[in-house]
Amino acid sequence: xxxxxxxxxxxxxxxxxxxxxxxxxxxxxxxxxxxxxxxxxxxxxxxxxxxxxxxxxxxxxxxxxxxxxxxxxxxxxxxxxxxxxxxxxxxxxxxxxxxxxxxxxxxxxxxxxxxxxxxxxxxxxxxxxxxxxxxxxxxx
Numbered sequence: 329x330x331x332x333x334x335x336x337x338x339x340x341x342x343x344x345x346x347x348x349x350x351x352x353x354x355x356x357x358x359x360x361x362x363x364x365x366x367x368x369x370x371x372x373x374x375x376x377x378x379x380x381x382x383x384x385x386x387x388x389x390x391x392x393x394x395x396x397x398x399x400x401x402x403x404x405x406x407x408x409x410x411x412x413x414x415x416x417x418x419x420x421x422x423x424x425x426x427x428x429x430x431x432x433x434x435x436x437x438x439x440x441x442x443x444x445x446x447x448x449x450x451x452x453x454x455x456x457x458x459x460x461x462x463x464x465x466x467x468x
Contacts, residue, residue, distance in 0.1 A: 390415070393431050394422040400439045401454035404461055411460060414453050421449045 390398075398405070398418075405415065425431065427447045434443055445451045 390419045391422060393428060393435060394419055396435050396439070397422075397431065397444060397448065397450065398454070400435070400444065401451075401458070403454050403457045406457070406461060406464070408460075408464070411457055414457055418450045418453050421453070425449055 405411070422428070422431075425448075427449075430447050431444070434447075448454075
């Protein structure tokens with residue numbers, strides 16, 4: 329009787345582990361679809377040549393959540409090298425964000441105010457891009 333209970337418990341544990349693995353795999357696949365395009369051969373060649381990607385290349389790879397968050401945060405794309413680097417960092421942070429589902433729900437619910445400050449790992453980068461844009465407008 330004990331061996332049957334042990335077998336049933338082991339079966340439950342393995343089944344639970346499989347379900348958790350499967351759920352994480354499905355979430356990653358969903359995240360990959362939403363976040364943006366994977367690195368292309370052109371990106372790899374540019375990296376090998378020591379050239380940083382341009383604004384259009386970075387913007388193409390940004391996922392829908394990222395582009396929507398940029399709009400909500402009031403960030404305008406700039407082709408200055410520091411801004412492009414920050415945009416690439418924003419894309420990477422979104423690609424690996426643990427709160428991407430919360431972000432998606434918040435955006436779908438209307439994305440009002442500064443609610444993203446509570447969960448978005450890019451909030452400081454958004455603020456930096458806005459400050460840099462304001463500074464360049466006042467000096468230019």
